[in-house]
Amino acid sequence: MTPDDDASWRAARRRVARELHPDLGGDVDAYLAALAEVDAAHGRRPDGSPAAPPVTVLVSRRRKALRVVLRGARDASRVVRRHLPPGAPGARRYSDL
Structure with a gap:
């Protein structure tokens, strides 16, 4: 992971949070689904660590x-x-x- 990839991943998650976060009136399920899509698109696991092959x-x-x-x-x-x-x-x- 390069710093640019890391920054773009964080920016995408922030964008989703601004639009869909439950504290701002968004739906919980839609918010979690959008975060999962962002993580998958950037090759990340839900905890934010880079995806690794199964061991x-x-x-x-x-x-x-x-x-x-x-x-x-x-x-x-x-x-x-x-x-x-x-x-x-x-x-x-x-x-x-």
Whole structure:
């Protein structure tokens, strides 16, 4: 994005806001639709950041194995805490009814 593109995008959004903003008596749906058209025309997402191609996240076997190990460690710490005396640091401070 060049500064000129950024400035023209902002100017187009301001123009739409002056004409259709709900605080100035415009319709909410028409205002949002017009902003979406401006964003699409300038290759922007609704949050104003430049449009990016969709990203596919692949989870590797190593990451899956790490998740399994971490889940097991978390579960083990819960078991240990459940069996600690109430006054011990890290013990559960409540009881099941």
